[in-house]
Amino acid sequence: MNLSLRNTLTGLALAGGLWACGPAPKPAELVSYEQMRQGDYAQTVQERHPDLFAEAQKYYRRALEAHDDGEDERTLHNTRLATMTWRTAVALSQTKDAADSLRAADARLQRATEALADADQRRKAAEDAIARQRRINEMQAKLDAANQRAAQKQQATDAKTAVEGAAAKVQLAETMGGGTHAPGPLNKAQASLKMALAAFDKADYAEAARVAGLTAADADVAIAAAKPFYEAEEKRKAYDLELKKMLEATADVPGAEARVERRGLVVSLRSLFAAGKSSLDPDVTAPLRMLATIAKDHADFRLIIEGHTDNRGRSQRNLELSEKRAQAVTNYMAGEGVANDRMTALGKGDAEPIADNSTRQGRETNRRVDIVYLRPVVPDPQAAPAPVQ
């Protein structure tokens, strides 16, 4: 018999001694069993393991009976059996709880594993995308840099073009006489052109282009003001040049004497008519054909065909004869294709001699037909507004 059992029996003996004074108190282990049976979880254990519960209760009832009978050892024995059986039921129930917990943990693990796989997949996808995006951004940066260089180059090209264009306009304005007709704008244009060139030299292309635009605008004003004068002058020069060429062309015309006067090219022909006659001699029309060709080649020039006589005979008759002769030449020229509305026939009679009528040679000189290629009238730019300041 061990010590604890002896102590228990001693306690039971003492309790038995006191029994005469009243019901013996339940042993601590029996009370402990009853306390173990309390609570919600005890109900769960009872439902899960009804056989063990019934067995424990059987031992418990025996313990109570033994206690009531005052049989302490039997009480303790059955109490222990009840307690162990109940603890067995509790342990089995908790084993089931643990198994449930294990399943829950497995489910968590499964979910976490899937979540980890998903996250890893997202991470991998993001890493791949980042790598791609990094390459894209690097390429974009290179492209941007190239575009920027190209833009700078283009800007320089544009600025160069603008400055060159402005310089050309300034030069044109100067050539056209802008200094006379639009000194203010031209001076501004010249000054701003210097600024544009300076900006270009400093590689400040935006500023160069901007100032070149102002230069061009001022130069345009100067050009616009000077242009009518310039064009008129150019036209006059062109006509002078044309007259010179026409004069050269008349060198091949037989019997023609040509000279350039203020009104234009004057070609004098003699011996076209028999004395006192106004009909053309068919043998002498070759010069007229050539002069008609010159007239057709220079369509801007109107023609005045003037008939002249010497001073022999009556002036009125001379006038009428000269008119007829001028008309005959005009008709011939028209027949050669010169438009009638370009030509005017005039009889001058003996009113405009070019040589001395007292001599035979002088009279021969005065008997002539003058074909005048009139210098075209250039509009007078003086009618334009006053010079721009």
Next chain:
Amino acid sequence: MRAITSLVVAVLLGALAAPAGAKDSKDPKAAIERYTEAAEAFDARDARKQVANEIGTLRAWLGEARAYLKTGDDDELAATLQRASVMVRLIDALQRRAEAETKAREAHAAADEKERAAATARNTAYELEQQLAAMEEQGRKPK
């Protein structure tokens, strides 16, 4: 080793399926031997000494049973073997519970670890996605 001892206990418990009764009384010596083997097997399984007290009690009762066997005190022997039988069943249940709870704790710990890893991976993925969004935004910015 653990599997073998579990198998031994299972075999023993098969023999002890019902609490001891008439069977143990017929051959108490054999019963004492079976329970002694069971105590050894329980002890071998109890690396963490979770049921050391119960095993100690079982062994003490088996010692008492041997003493009763020698003295021929059959009633005490039967009662002691009955308690030993119920204790064997209890210890087995406690060990099963302990093992199940250990497995559950380990499984939860593994799940905790996996969940932490998943959370870390999610955070990493999120940060990378944010980085990607920033890079894409950077790429879209007009230069």
